[in-house]
Amino acid sequence: MSGDWNDGxxxxxxFAVTVLGHDRPGIIAATTAGLAELGLNIEDTTMTxxxxxxxMMLLCRGSAGxxxxxxxxxxxxxDGDLDVAVRPVTDEPSHASDGTPWVLTxxxxxxxxxxxxxxxxxxxxxxxxxxxxxxxxxxxxxxxAELDLPAGTDASRLDATVSAAAAGLGVxxxxxxxxxxxx
Amino acid sequence: MSTPVDTEQGSARLAAWSEAELGVEGAVLDVVxxxxxxxxxxxxxxxxxxxxxxQLAADLVATMRVSPGCVxxxxxxxxxxxxxxxxxxSDHPKARTRHGxxxxxxxxxxxxxxxxxxxxxxxxxxxxxxxxxxxxxxxVRGQLPATGEEVVFATDAFEARALQHEIDHTDGLLFxxxxxxxxxxxxxxxxx
Numbered sequence: 001m002s003g004d005w006n007d008g009x010x011x012x013x014x015f016a017v018t019v020l021g022h023d024r025p026g027i028i029a030a031t032t033a034g035l036a037e038l039g040l041n042i043e044d045t046t047m048t049x050x051x052x053x054x055x056m057m058l059l060c061r062g063s064a065g066x067x068x069x070x071x072x073x074x075x076x077x078x079d080g081d082l083d084v085a086v087r088p089v090t091d092e093p094s095h096a097s098d099g100t101p102w103v104l105t106x107x108x109x110x111x112x113x114x115x116x117x118x119x120x121x122x123x124x125x126x127x128x129x130x131x132x133x134x135x136x137x138x139x140x141x142x143x144x145a146e147l148d149l150p151a152g153t154d155a156s157r158l159d160a161t162v163s164a165a166a167a168g169l170g171v172x173x174x175x176x177x178x179x180x181x182x183x
Numbered sequence: 184m185s186t187p188v189d190t191e192q193g194s195a196r197l198a199a200w201s202e203a204e205l206g207v208e209g210a211v212l213d214v215v216x217x218x219x220x221x222x223x224x225x226x227x228x229x230x231x232x233x234x235x236x237x238q239l240a241a242d243l244v245a246t247m248r249v250s251p252g253c254v255x256x257x258x259x260x261x262x263x264x265x266x267x268x269x270x271x272x273s274d275h276p277k278a279r280t281r282h283g284x285x286x287x288x289x290x291x292x293x294x295x296x297x298x299x300x301x302x303x304x305x306x307x308x309x310x311x312x313x314x315x316x317x318x319x320x321x322x323v324r325g326q327l328p329a330t331g332e333e334v335v336f337a338t339d340a341f342e343a344r345a346l347q348h349e350i351d352h353t354d355g356l357l358f359x360x361x362x363x364x365x366x367x368x369x370x371x372x373x374x375x
Contacts, residue, residue, distance in 0.1 A: 048366070133366070146369065180302040180312040180371070181277065181341070182252050183348040183358075 014061045015040075015069060016089045021082035023054040031056070031084075034072035038064040051136075054082070059089065098151040099128075101178035103144065104162065108171025110141040117169060118143060121161045126150045141171065146178070190322060193336035197282045197327075202244045205237050205286075205329055209245030212261040217308050217357060221259050225355040226266040231288040231331040236267060240286040240328035243269040250306060255345045257352030260307050266290070267328070268349035272342045279340035290325030290350050292318075293335065295343075303348065303358045304371065314367040315358050317347045 019031055028047065035042060040062035047056035064072075069086045077084045106118050115134060122129060122145070131146035149155060159175040166173035202209070215221060229236045239258055247256040247269050254275055257268035269286045272278040295318025304312045321343035324335045338346065348358060362368050 131369070178302060178312075178369075180304045180369075181254075181275075181344070182304040182306065183255055183345050 012061055012063070013065075014043075014059055014089050014091060015066065016087050017056075017058050017060060017069065017073070018085045019054065019056045019073075019076065019082055021054055023049055023052060027054055027076070027082065028056065030076055031058075031073060034076070035060050035069070038062060038068060038072055040064055040069070097148055099148045099153070100151070100155075101130075101180075102127075102147040102149055102155065102175055103178055104147055104173065104175050106141075106143040106162075106166055106171055106173045108141060108166070108169070110136055110139050111169060114141055114166075114169050114171055115143060117165045118162060118173065119145070121158065121165050122147060124161075125153055125158055127153070127158065147175075190335055190337040193334035194282065194338075196332065196334050197285050197336050200283070200285050200327060202241060202284060202286070204327075205241045205244075207238055207241045209238075209241030209243070211249050212242050212246050214246065214250070214256075214260050214306050215262045216306075217359070219262070219307075221262050221264050222307055222352070222357060223355050224259075224264055226257075226259055226264045226353045228289050229265045229267060231326040231328045236265070236288060237329050239263060239265060239267055240269065240288075243267065243286060244271075244284060247271060253306060254341075255349045256306070257349045259352045259355070266353040268353055270342070270345050270349055272345050275341050277341035280338045280342055282336070282338065282342065286328050287323070287325030287334075288328055288331075290323055290346075290353065292347065292350055293322040293324050294320075295322075295347065296320045300363060301344065302369070303344070305348070305358055307352075308357060308359060310371055311359070312369050312371050313358050313362040314364075315361045316363060317344050317361075319343055321346060323350070 019027060032042065040060040043059045043061060045058035066086050066088055073084045076082050128148040129145050130148050133144045135142045155175060162173045162175060243256050243258065246261060247253045254272045255268060255270040258265045266289050271284040273281055273283055297319045298316045299319045300314050300316045302312050303315050320339050322337045323346055326333050
């Protein structure tokens with residue numbers, strides 16, 4: 001959680017740290033130890049393995065500067081199999097959406113152009129992708145995306161255009177509303 | 184699987200229950216949000232006949248009633264560390280078996296089977312939803328407030344999910360403690 005770091009005029013700059021490369025145990029431990037030593041507060045993080053490659057992006061906030069963070073994380077990249085990047089980012093205003101959440105799944109035989117053809121249909125109607133995973137396992141290609149569709153979108157029409165694009169590539173697509181039940 | 188206890192009788196008793204049995208007016212309480220510590224601690228077992236528990240039961244129902252879309256509320260969610268909650272899935276389209284409005288004290292899951300995954304949200308965790316597997320067939324044991332009668336009953340579908348979510352609250356667990364994986368938690372968009 002982000003505390004109020006503005007007391008005493010301390011800077012609350014936000015940095016994006018990306019770490020990519022050969023996976024091994026301890027990468028996250030080493031990265032976060034470096035950030036903790038600088039008093040940085042980790043906010044949102046995503047990490048996964050992409051075809052076995054370690055892939056992480058985290059946003060951290062605090063009073064350290066970019067060069068300091070880079071220096072603290074330099075040992076991680078020392079043996080050359082990890083790529084570490086630090087860049088300042090600005091806070092994004094969070095705005096309420098008047099749209100609706102959907103999940104799009106596409107799967108089928110692998111070939112080039114599936115993602116671009118499918119997401120082009122989403123973009124064409126002003127849909128915003130808020131989360132995306134694609135995976136290739138053997139010959140099976142899989143895409144799962146979370147979409148925010150603008151108010152008034154005819155979802156059955158998008159389903160039809162996405163399905164048509166998918167059919168043209170020999171894959172299948174399904175679009176369904178996200179149903180989160182409040183308990 | 185058979186259960187040793189007659190769930191039919193408990194089911195009928197629960198369905199017949201209403202908050203009128205409490206005999207007190209409920210007050211609407213503030214709902215607390217994570218990371219409040221009370222949400223992460225197991226509540227105390229209660230005496231269901233104690234006047235303060237009866238009042239709490241009425242307050243939970245009253246608070247649930249004024250919260251749009253709310254189908255259940257645990258005492259932890261109003262800042263009280265006591266094993267009491269209310270449920271009402273009467274109007275929910277995903278419910279199959281429905282027992283109407285009820286309050287249970289010291290409730291526990293006797294048996295849960297046929298897990299199904301669904302996305303849940305919680306008034307106490309307003310910024311996230313998450314995919315959680317829960318039994319869709321459920322047997323629960325608990326005590327009714329005011330009379331203290333023990334009821335054992337079976338339910339299914341959405342009422343089963345709601346009960347497991349609320350019993351988890353009384354045990355100090357949030358749906359966050361049960362999400363299906365690291366990428367099974369979603370920031371909730373603020374929809375207008």
